[in-house]
Amino acid sequence: MTAVNSILVYGGSLDGWMAAALLARSLPLTVTVLDTQPQESGVEATLPAITGFHHRLGLNERALIDNGIATPTLATHYRASDSWVPFEAPGFTLDGLPFHHYAVYGHLNGRLEAAFDAFSLPAQAARRQRYHPQSNDAGSLLATLNSGLQLDRDRYRSVIMALAKELGVHRRTGALLKVERAGDDVESLLLEDGERLSAELFVDADGALMSDAQKEQTERLASAEGFAVERLVAPQTEVACPCTRVTQREEGWELERGTAACVERLRLGAEDSPSEFGRYCPTPWMGNTLAVGQAAGELEAFVTGPLHWLQTAVVRLLDAFPASTDWRATRAEYNRRTLLEWRDRQAFFELHLYLAAHSQGASDVWRQRWHKVDNPELLRWLTLFQTAGLVASRELQALPDALRVSLLLGHQLWPQACDPQVSAREPAAVAHELAKMRQMIDRAATQLPPYP
Amino acid sequence: MNTANRTHHWIIVGGGTAGWMAAAAFSAKLDASEHRITLIESDAIGTVGVGEATVPHLRYFNQVLGIDERDFMRETQATYKLGIEFVDWGHVGDRYLHPFGVYGEPAHQVGFFQSWLKARSLGDKAPLEAYAPGAVMARHERFAYPGSSAHPFSRKYSYAFHIDASRYARFLRRYAEARGVVRIEGKVSDVQRSSVTGDIQQLTLDSGERLWGDGFIDCSGFRAVLHGQTLGVGFENWSQWLPCDRAVAIPSASQSAPRPYTRAIAHAAGWRWQIPLQHRTGNGVVYCSEHMSADQATRKLLESMDGEPLAEPNHLQFTTGVRSKSWSHNSVAIGLSAGFLEPLESTSIYLIQSAIMNFLECLPRGEENAVEALRNEFNRRMALEYERVRDFLILHYTLTTRDDSAFWHRMRTLERPHSLERKIALFREQGQVEHYELGMFLEPSWLAVYEGQGLLPERWHPAADRAAEGALLASLRRFREETARWVDTLPGHDHCLTQLGMEADEAPWPPAAMSLYGVFS
Numbered sequence: 001m002t003a004v005n006s007i008l009v010y011g012g013s014l015d016g017w018m019a020a021a022l023l024a025r026s027l028p029l030t031v032t033v034l035d036t037q038p039q040e041s042g043v044e045a046t047l048p049a050i051t052g053f054h055h056r057l058g059l060n061e062r063a064l065i066d067n068g069i070a071t072p073t074l075a076t077h078y079r080a081s082d083s084w085v086p087f088e089a090p091g092f093t094l095d096g097l098p099f100h101h102y103a104v105y106g107h108l109n110g111r112l113e114a115a116f117d118a119f120s121l122p123a124q125a126a127r128r129q130r131y132h133p134q135s136n137d138a139g140s141l142l143a144t145l146n147s148g149l150q151l152d153r154d155r156y157r158s159v160i161m162a163l164a165k166e167l168g169v170h171r172r173t174g175a176l177l178k179v180e181r182a183g184d185d186v187e188s189l190l191l192e193d194g195e196r197l198s199a200e201l202f203v204d205a206d207g208a209l210m211s212d213a214q215k216e217q218t219e220r221l222a223s224a225e226g227f228a229v230e231r232l233v234a235p236q237t238e239v240a241c242p243c244t245r246v247t248q249r250e251e252g253w254e255l256e257r258g259t260a261a262c263v264e265r266l267r268l269g270a271e272d273s274p275s276e277f278g279r280y281c282p283t284p285w286m287g288n289t290l291a292v293g294q295a296a297g298e299l300e301a302f303v304t305g306p307l308h309w310l311q312t313a314v315v316r317l318l319d320a321f322p323a324s325t326d327w328r329a330t331r332a333e334y335n336r337r338t339l340l341e342w343r344d345r346q347a348f349f350e351l352h353l354y355l356a357a358h359s360q361g362a363s364d365v366w367r368q369r370w371h372k373v374d375n376p377e378l379l380r381w382l383t384l385f386q387t388a389g390l391v392a393s394r395e396l397q398a399l400p401d402a403l404r405v406s407l408l409l410g411h412q413l414w415p416q417a418c419d420p421q422v423s424a425r426e427p428a429a430v431a432h433e434l435a436k437m438r439q440m441i442d443r444a445a446t447q448l449p450p451y452p
Numbered sequence: 453m454n455t456a457n458r459t460h461h462w463i464i465v466g467g468g469t470a471g472w473m474a475a476a477a478f479s480a481k482l483d484a485s486e487h488r489i490t491l492i493e494s495d496a497i498g499t500v501g502v503g504e505a506t507v508p509h510l511r512y513f514n515q516v517l518g519i520d521e522r523d524f525m526r527e528t529q530a531t532y533k534l535g536i537e538f539v540d541w542g543h544v545g546d547r548y549l550h551p552f553g554v555y556g557e558p559a560h561q562v563g564f565f566q567s568w569l570k571a572r573s574l575g576d577k578a579p580l581e582a583y584a585p586g587a588v589m590a591r592h593e594r595f596a597y598p599g600s601s602a603h604p605f606s607r608k609y610s611y612a613f614h615i616d617a618s619r620y621a622r623f624l625r626r627y628a629e630a631r632g633v634v635r636i637e638g639k640v641s642d643v644q645r646s647s648v649t650g651d652i653q654q655l656t657l658d659s660g661e662r663l664w665g666d667g668f669i670d671c672s673g674f675r676a677v678l679h680g681q682t683l684g685v686g687f688e689n690w691s692q693w694l695p696c697d698r699a700v701a702i703p704s705a706s707q708s709a710p711r712p713y714t715r716a717i718a719h720a721a722g723w724r725w726q727i728p729l730q731h732r733t734g735n736g737v738v739y740c741s742e743h744m745s746a747d748q749a750t751r752k753l754l755e756s757m758d759g760e761p762l763a764e765p766n767h768l769q770f771t772t773g774v775r776s777k778s779w780s781h782n783s784v785a786i787g788l789s790a791g792f793l794e795p796l797e798s799t800s801i802y803l804i805q806s807a808i809m810n811f812l813e814c815l816p817r818g819e820e821n822a823v824e825a826l827r828n829e830f831n832r833r834m835a836l837e838y839e840r841v842r843d844f845l846i847l848h849y850t851l852t853t854r855d856d857s858a859f860w861h862r863m864r865t866l867e868r869p870h871s872l873e874r875k876i877a878l879f880r881e882q883g884q885v886e887h888y889e890l891g892m893f894l895e896p897s898w899l900a901v902y903e904g905q906g907l908l909p910e911r912w913h914p915a916a917d918r919a920a921e922g923a924l925l926a927s928l929r930r931f932r933e934e935t936a937r938w939v940d941t942l943p944g945h946d947h948c949l950t951q952l953g954m955e956a957d958e959a960p961w962p963p964a965a966m967s968l969y970g971v972f973s
Contacts, residue, residue: 004914026560026561026915027914027915027918028914028915028917028918029914056561096516318561318915319884319887320882320884320913321913321914321915322881322882323882323911323912323913323914324911326881327881328881329874329877329878329880329881330878330881330882330884332874332878333874333878333884333886337887380825380828383821383825384825384826384828384829387818387819387821387822387825388817388818388822388823388825388826389817390813390814390825390826390829392829392832393829393833393890395888395889395890396887396888396889416818416819416822417817417818417819417822418817419813419815419817420482420483420486420815420816420817421481421482421483421812421815423817424482424483424485424486
């Protein structure tokens, strides 16, 4: 049993520096980054949880926005259906029943008179290119302005790197010659200059430290077959939007995010060469080496990018950070929770296959892809929602069910029934409530300041 | 269940706590023009009424029904309850409180327990409960509503009640009948099912009366008239882990002011409860018939009571376990017909409440495929609920170091369910409680039992090392002392109960939540 006194983070990407900064900020340990100095550009999209990470790091998020490094994201614009998907559920709970039941009821009666996103202030603000920071006052409508960020990867990496150094992270440069192993453990990293680096725990933000056993276990999601990723980065030619965009194409999607300086278009298209897309390692922590971020798995999640999953991985590690290398149960629990998170990411990706296959004029390609999805948990969830309007109870949601509901209703995939406690009401009374709510949100949205 | 556009007739079989809670909730939440509710009960069939100690979730149930908490307390002879004291569980002579509340303050982005572990290694041996304001209040027999003062401790606990369960059933009967529920006196003598779907269609009573229903709620207790006798829904037997299968209960006259907590005292072949009400004390012995006879149990119970017995001993037999499906065909089992778990953590009424609330969410609607999906969802939710309570109950037994009887030797060495084994291994390593979100017992409860029964890891989260040792010890001592001082300013529990009857007592009770730990924390 050896005390854990030092961590070596392999890889100088944003992932690596973010992991190092969070670890150094939270633990009284030596953290070193072996900086492989990768070139990174483009735009990273995150969920609202980024604000919590920034708070944890002691980083001023306002300054990032003011300096043009970050653009807030209020919603994701799905262009094919022209629906705006906010991070939180639209509407308000009425009499203890989730809002979507009222919207479904209105729809079933032909009295909804508006899209589901008309009941979300962040969605309406994004649609109008308006923005206001979220209010802390829980009673205020502005408290619903929950936002993620679009981050200029290169400039943001510099900020995180500088912060990490301030927090005492050591930076080492050099090229890796050999990974020296003893069983499942990495003993040391031999560099080309002859030096050996060693630590009790290696955090692999690059993939180069993965053992043969981990590589053998690595799987590829069957439903992701047929997709490859192409990343295009270009200078920004318009003003940045407080939203990200998803465009459905004949055989794939294009995800667009942007900051004041640049725009990234990520194309998930038909594969013509071997692709990393949908690859994941079910045991990211093996021996003394923990693969994080894109090293542990790659799967685009539409409303967020890989940085979010790097952050949840590091926080999962930090929640139960082992004081010693007698860590068998801790490691098993980390891997178990990571796999649960992965299954949730997988389901979210597969939900998009469902949306595409059920969109108007969907090609056979999309329908065949959806037919190949073998996910009983997702099917059970969809059946319950589509037939009865009920959201199945789930815990540890990596991507909240509010997103699923907004996506389905935004794509006009309405349930066939709603809660009987709602349908017992007078349709006109419910329609009146809905209209009132919609007007209030509409008025609030037009009063917000324009962005930027 | 036929959900066509006409009045839907629900028939609840059995009164008692489960039946009347269901009737009251349905009458409050379902539109009377669409739903008709009938409850059949027989005065000739006694109710079990063991669920006298409750958990804070019951306050939420009452809140949803718009019940005045003071009325409720007067009607049910309720006392306040801040937690449960466990005596002689880890070893003979120990005691700890499992409070409805949280411990200490987190620091350096790790939970308080990690700081506590570190302080303990530095020589501070104060028990965990010294850092739970709710537990300290219980020990000193004080009470005040959570959130009633601006002090941060005021937000770190919650409360429930000890109630006379049969009075609660009568109270809810009045509530339900005032909202249109029809009560029929009688016993079910025959059940008629559809030869096509297998659904229940009609009940025949001993009076000869016939009742047609669309949906049935089986609240017939252990007899499970619909789920067991009629539908033959399978029963998953859990007695390999929880072998206690008998109980004997006797109420006694109160000898002293009621304590604001339940007591669960282990004995050589099980445990006994003490539940203090305003007008009497509930007592019972739970035991394993392989290791103790009914006579021995009754003697043990009579010897341990400090007041005069107020009734003859009430003997109960049970098998721990659950029905494989709580909802089968058009019948939903709620309460003892759905499963039994010994009332060690006062879960009986909670499990009734959970079934009612989940069923209201999963109420039949739409086409047959929708009903099928709703039925599966309800069954999945209830199975998880029961299984998580089960593991938490087993924890109390399996962590014992007692070896003073054949029963305890068996409990100490039994093979745990895999789901529990994993949790214990994780905790043993570094004090981490397996994280989950659904179910009633979350991290503070697991900590209470682990620590209370002496299972402690040898190390702690390294972030707890960020505090200087002297500062850490001082901050814990300060928290403890401030808690004790603050609790000292609160009124006695007894005083709060006498205030209940006073007109002058106008302070509103705090809002409730579906949480064991409070509305605010």
